[in-house]
Amino acid sequence: MGIKRYSFSDVKKMTDSFKIKLGEGGYGSVYKGKLLNGCSVAVKILNESKENGEEFINEVASISKTSHVNIVSLLGFCLDGSRKALVYEFMSNGSLEKYIHKKSADKNKTTSPPLGWDRLNQIAIGIARGLEYLHKGCNTRILHFDIKPHNILLDETYRPKISDFGLAKLSTIDESIISMSNARGTVGYVAPEVFNKSFGGVSHKSDVYSYGMMLLEMVGGQKNINVEASRSSELYFPHLVIYKKLEQGNDLGLDGILSGEENEIAKRMTMVALWCIQTIPSHRPTISRVIDMLLGSADSLEMPPKPFLSSPPRSTDFSTAMSQSFDSLSCSS
Template sequence: MPSVRPLDTGKSLSSSCSCSNKIYVAVHERRLDELRSGNASLLSILTTPVGMEYMANFTACSKCQESGGRCGSSPCLDEFVCYCPDGPWSLACSQSGAGLAALLLGIVMFLIFLVIWESKKRKTHKISFLWNRKAIGDHNIATFLESYGFLSPTRYTYANIRKMTNSYKDKLGEGGYGSVYKGKLNDGRVVAVKKLKFSKGDDGRDFINEVLSISRTNHVNVVTLLGFCFEGNNRALVFEFLPNGSLEKFMHGREVGESLQWKTMFDIVVGIAKGLDYLHRGCNTRILHFDIKPHNILLDEEFRPKISDFGLARLCPQKNSIISMSEARGTIGYIAPEILSRYYGNVSHKSDVYSYGMMLLDLVCGRQIDNNESQDNSEMYFPEWIYNRLERVEDVSIHGVMNVDNNKEFERKMIIVSLWCIQSYPANRPSMNRVVEMLEGSLESLQMPPKPNHSSPTTFVFGSSPMITTRDNFC
């Protein structure tokens, strides 16, 4: 006969089996008495329904549910129990566990924020200052420019630009980018206003490049940007006025009566080199110009040179000298070979050195750099022709320079430096800092460079376009 014992809320049967298993079943007390007296079988008792009542503490249950638990009771004691994720509690789930979870979640979110912020900071420091490559609205570009605070120059309205130029009355020059007009600020200062042409699909990237590149500079040999205008399709840059125009007009005898003294020409050459050295090393961010040529060198009233036109410039961290480009950019005849073919090496600040060397050769030797010139006439490659004459100590006259002193030392020094700068491989070219040292040092200290290679990019044929630009990857 199985043993039985009563429970608190009804009765329970315990049946001992051969396998030593125990099963507890709630039964009605009256039916248990019938079993004892032999008036009922065990099976009938087990199949008789038993009514159960659960007496819950509804106040405690509400608190339990509010804390994230589920209401219940202890299997051993007649007490309320709140079942929580971290185990059963007497009234409600522990708030210390929730607080710890919230704290850990907060720490994780803060670390994610720091990673995102640092990533954005690095991208901002690289340039770009350079923003999303997709076309963005006028308002966003203006906001982007103004976000740089004191680094951003004054912003003018289009009405301001029209007023300062007297409705574009005095035109100073014109190029593929647009036109330059003479203007005057409210304080009486004379300025040059560069009004840019707008073309369909222009997302403002070159405009932002120029504004942010020049606004980060402060050097006697780099043009000063005073302000800008970005209003719909109207874009303009306001520069300091440089009365002597570009260096180009003093070359090749293009202007009657426009001649320079030897010392003046040499100072111009040194000044350009110092300006480029500043762009490469003097700023927190390295600036690569990519369009060094006589047209982009302006002269003030004392013939001090100032590098201008930063529309193709690239900005990169100082530690990053090598950059990535998908296509060539620059002006034909001044483009470094590595920009056209990676066979020569990586694109870097040495690409500006090459352009400087070609400009110097053009300036010194009085012959325009033209890819279509002489190549089909069986003439010798121009730098090699200069090199051979230099070896034979023959005269290489400078056009547009008053050679009253007959000072051949200046001439020879400038030619040697230029030939060093146009070496085909970037690693063989000097830095702009070294160029300054070579120009300011003695002629005797200069070594003859290797003979220029026939595979120079000036022998390549590009077609009729004088300038090559790109939509490339940012560094």
């Protein structure tokens, strides 16, 4: 697919001996680099581990099949002994994550979204179009399995691009349910069926769930999971509060909404997100339907059923909590 292979010495040169670090995570570190033609790139250096070896192959295999304005471009890779690196197009505005979490000196006070509601809406639509391409636009269907703000990069015009395909899984277009040997994804965004088959089969609807949780995070300006929470009485999913306000016809109470148009955008994004995070996969819309909903009006959207999963104690295993929630749903029905 025209992806160039580099030696580790090439990688060292293009990053000026790893001079400018852009970020780091469990996989390794990302550095800014420059190709011989002057083009800026982001170079991901993977840690030496079996898992990262698998993720490296996974990422190259999946992203090399893509070409879309809302998917980050892989320009090259390095596999030099045990040293592995991935060379991507440089995204000057970094990840979506740093723009949507509202920060304030007063913990009880939030600020308006730095990007503004119209731009947030356009970013949401762009991400959905990228996912639609992965699910329907390739000869091979690609399920991402790690859609979250950290993995959405923004270019100089704030156009979103889906990145980090280390957990992706390939399947045929006509393969509706896929098999997986182990759960994958980030807690707070993972669909229930990925952890427990009692909820249904794993499919493209699992990405829709993650997208919905991310959409709620974009609207609410806070993370979907409080990693510091220790009391089971605390809400594990803050969307239950948002749902109650919508159900009662109340204002969402979001800061930074200055006009009726902005309120319409926030309400529409919230209702679409609540449809996406329905616990049973068959109740969620396809990503193509999500795009249609985001382009329509909030008044035309039907109120989604209430989400039923709520907070387990911090010490509780996530999959066990999911199973307990499903059992309680079965009993109540």
